[in-house]
Amino acid sequence: MNKQEQAGQVFALFNEIGIISQLSRTLFESRLPHGFLLQHFSVLNHLIRVKNGQTPLGLAQAFQVPKNSMTHTLSGLEKAGFVEFKPNPKDGRSKQVWLTDAGHSFRDQAIGKLMPDLMELARDFEGFDFAGLVTQLAEVRAYLDAARD
Amino acid sequence: MNKQEQAGQVFALFNEIGIISQLSRTLFESRLPHGFLLQHFSVLNHLIRVKNGQTPLGLAQAFQVPKNSMTHTLSGLEKAGFVEFKPNPKDGRSKQVWLTDAGHSFRDQAIGKLMPDLMELARDFEGFDFAGLVTQLAEVRAYLDAARD
DNA sequence: TGCGTTTAGTTCTTTATCGAACTATATAGT
DNA sequence: ACTATATAGTTCGATAAAGAACTAAACGCA
Numbered sequence: 131m132n133k134q135e136q137a138g139q140v141f142a143l144f145n146e147i148g149i150i151s152q153l154s155r156t157l158f159e160s161r162l163p164h165g166f167l168l169q170h171f172s173v174l175n176h177l178i179r180v181k182n183g184q185t186p187l188g189l190a191q192a193f194q195v196p197k198n199s200m201t202h203t204l205s206g207l208e209k210a211g212f213v214e215f216k217p218n219p220k221d222g223r224s225k226q227v228w229l230t231d232a233g234h235s236f237r238d239q240a241i242g243k244l245m246p247d248l249m250e251l252a253r254d255f256e257g258f259d260f261a262g263l264v265t266q267l268a269e270v271r272a273y274l275d276a277a278r279d
Numbered sequence: 280m281n282k283q284e285q286a287g288q289v290f291a292l293f294n295e296i297g298i299i300s301q302l303s304r305t306l307f308e309s310r311l312p313h314g315f316l317l318q319h320f321s322v323l324n325h326l327i328r329v330k331n332g333q334t335p336l337g338l339a340q341a342f343q344v345p346k347n348s349m350t351h352t353l354s355g356l357e358k359a360g361f362v363e364f365k366p367n368p369k370d371g372r373s374k375q376v377w378l379t380d381a382g383h384s385f386r387d388q389a390i391g392k393l394m395p396d397l398m399e400l401a402r403d404f405e406g407f408d409f410a411g412l413v414t415q416l417a418e419v420r421a422y423l424d425a426a427r428d
Numbered sequence: 429t430g431c432g433t434t435t436a437g438t439t440c441t442t443t444a445t446c447g448a449a450c451t452a453t454a455t456a457g458t
Numbered sequence: 459a460c461t462a463t464a465t466a467g468t469t470c471g472a473t474a475a476a477g478a479a480c481t482a483a484a485c486g487c488a
Contacts, residue, residue, distance in 0.1 A: 137397035139409035144303040146416040148317075151300035152343065153423040154293045167474080168297075187436055194301065196476050201438060203474095223436045223483040248286035254422065258415075260288035266412055267295040273403065274302040316444080336466060345446050350468060352444095372453045372466040 143270075161243040166210075169193070169203050174212060174229065174237040183226045185218060194278075212236055292419075310392040315359075318342070318352050323361060323378065323386040332375045334367060343427075361385055 155168050162171060173189060180192070190200035204227060207213045212233030218224035252260075304317050311320060322338060329341070339349035353376060356362045361382030367373035401409075 133398050133401055136401035136409065137394060139413060140397045140400050141393075142413050143409055143416070144299075144307075146413055146420055147296050147303065148300050149343075150293075150416060150420050150423060151297050153420065153427065154296065157423065157426070158293075165473095169474090185436075194298075197437070198439085198477085199475055202476095218436095221436080221484075225437075244290075245286060248289045249282050251289050251422065252282055252285035255289075255419075258418075260285065260292055263412070263415055264288060264291050264295055266407075267292070267299060269407075270404075271295055271299050271302065273400065274299060274306065277306070278302065314443095318444090334466075346467070347447080347469085348445055351446095367466090370454075370466080374467075 147267075157247060158244060161247070162240055166206075169195075170207055170210075170212075171237065171240050173203060173207060173227075174233050177213070177227065177229045178234065178237060183216075183228050185224050186227060187224070189227065207233065210236075296416075306396060307393060310396070311389055315355075318344075319356055319361075320386065320389050322352060322356060322376075323382050323389075326362070326376065326378045327383065327386060332365075332377050334373050335376060336373070338376065356382065359385075 158168055158171075159166075162168075172193065176189065176192060177184065184192075186200050186204055187197055189204070190197040193200070195203075204213060204215075208215065210232075212230055213227050214230055216226045216228055218226050307317055307320075308315075311317075321342065325338065325341060326333065333341075335349050335353055336346055338353070339346040342349070344352075353362060353364075357364065359381075361379055362376050363379055365375045365377055367375050
C-alpha cells in the first residue's frame with residue numbers, strides 16, 4: 131500500500147470517528163436531564179476522576195476548548211448547584227472550581243442512566259477487543275495532541 | 280473481565296473517540312478557507328463520492344442532522360456558488376442539490392490542502408493497521424446506527 | 429518601587445445548531 | 459373526487475460555541 135492509499139485510510143478513520151462521536155454524544159445526551167450536555171457531565175467527571183478544585187483555565191485546557199466556552203459551561207453547572215467557585219488563595223486573578231454534593235450525585239446518576247446502554251453494547255460485542263482499540267486510538271490521539279501547535 | 284469492566288472500556292472508547300473527533304475536526308477546518316466548516320466539505324464530498332443531485336432531506340439523513348441544519352449548510356454552499364438547486368421533477372415539494380464546477384474544485388483543493396497532514400501521519404504511523412482499525416470502528420458505528428431508534 | 433507585559437476570567441458579538449411551528453405539495457382511504 | 463394525513467423544506471426562536479476586546483491581578487525587570 132502506497133502513502134496515498136494509506137492517507138485515504140487515515141481519512142476514512144477520521145470519518146468513522148466523527149460519525150461515532152456524533153452518534154454516541156446524541157445517545158449519551160438523551161440520557162441526561164433536559165438542558166444538560168455532554169460537556170457538563172464531562173467537567174463533573176473530570177473533577178471527580180482527575181482533580182477537584184481546578185481553575186477554569188485548567189479545565190479549558192484539559193478539554194481543549196476556549197476559556198470563554200468553559201466560562202459558559204461552568205456558569206451552567208453553578209446555576210444548577212453542581213459546582214461552586216472559591217477564590218484561588220495563590221492567585222487573585224483566578225478561581226477554583228469545586229464539586230458540590232449535588233454535583234457528585236448528578237454525575238453518579240448520569241452514569242447509572244448510561245450503564246444499561248454500555249452493558250448492552252458490551253454484551254452484544256462479547257469477545258470484541260475494546261481495550262486494544264482504545265490503546266490504538268490513544269496513540270493517534272497523543273499524536274494529534276502533540277501536533278496541535 | 281466482567282460486564283462492568285467491559286462497560287468501562289466502552290466508556291473509555293467513546294471518550295477517546297470524542298477527543299480525536301474534536302482534534303481532527305479542528306485540524307481539518309484550519310486547512311479550509313475562513314468561513315467554511317467540515318460540514319460544508321462533507322456535503323460536497325458526499326455529492327461527489329456517493330451521488331450528485333440528492334435532495335436536502337436525503338443529505339440530512341445521510342449525515343444524521345436535522346433537516347433545518349442541512350438547509351442552513353446548503354444555503355452557505357449555495358451562497359458560495361458550490362451547489363445549485365433544481366426542482367425535483369418527481370416531487371413538487373422537493374429539490375435536488377447539484378454540485379457546480381466551483382464546488383468540485385473547492386473540494387479538490389480542500390483535499391489537496393489536507394493531504395500533507397494525512398501523508399505525514401501515515402508516514403509517522405508506518406506499519407500501523409489503519410484498515411483494521413477502520414473495520415472495527417465501522418462495526419461499532421453500524422451498531423450505534425441501528426440502535427438509534 | 430515602578431512600569432510594561434503577561435495571564436485569568438468575563439463580556440460582547442457573530443455564527444452554528446436544532447426543536448417547533450408553519451407552508452406547500454403529495455398520498456391514502458373512502 | 460374529497461378529506462385527512464404525511465412529507466419536503468423553510469422560518470423562527472432559543473441556546474451553544476468561539477473569536478475579539480476588555481478588566482483586573484500578577485509577574486519581570488530595571
